[in-house]
Amino acid sequence: MATETTGTGKWTQAGVPHKGWSCVDIEELEEQEHLCEMCEARHVRFVHVMEHPNYNETLRVGCVCAGHMEEDLIGARKREAGFKNDRGRRKRWLSRDWRVSSAGNEFLNTNDGFNVVVYPKGSIWGARVEHRSSGYQRTSKLPYESQDQAKLAAFDAMIGMKHSEPWLRR
Structure with missing residues (x-):
């Protein structure tokens, strides 16, 4: 299961909100190569793009950090599972x-x-x-x-x- 990573990266930086984020997109990369921009500790393949009304930048993060940021870990996991299902469905579409x-x-x-x-x-x-x-x-x-x-x-x-x-x- 996922390890708690809320004690690293931007989780420890003042001025970075820890709650109240919204996911605006999700992306699949070719490899598990993107370093989560919140915890800065995990490389992810499925990137949740997060926005916050009091933070000027979007953050591209992994599922666990997205879940903590929006205070809905189950929702983040369901969103990622649905996205994976849609990607598989797209591959079979033609x-x-x-x-x-x-x-x-x-x-x-x-x-x-x-x-x-x-x-x-x-x-x-x-x-x-x-x-x-x-x-x-x-x-x-x-x-x-x-x-x-x-x-x-x-x-x-x-x-x-x-x-x-x-x-x-x-």
Whole structure:
């Protein structure tokens, strides 16, 4: 299990808040190579990007420090586990059994309630992601050179929608 690291690095520095942080992003690195910017003692592969209203910089930290910083270690662990699950799902996304609509466009209906469609727009590709039960949808604004690029962009948009649930704010 994780070792307590709240006695090293920025944990010991005056002027660095220890609580009240929020995670604004999470990143996966190729290797476990990033030194946690809070404890400055652990190298991490999954980096939680943390912000605090009374601190001018974001800190890129490991799961345990993120959990202490936001006073929710279980929440930080669940966030990282969900992120890992999403990354694995993305790796399998292109090999899924895409169906073809009557209009000739490939689409998927996902188990978590989304309809994803990719379509040609001349020589480029676009995509649409719809949350089926609410009707909330996003359409790609960027052109994609290939169908696979459009599918991966649609996956990323779908995961962003899944976590932020924008249909609840309408």
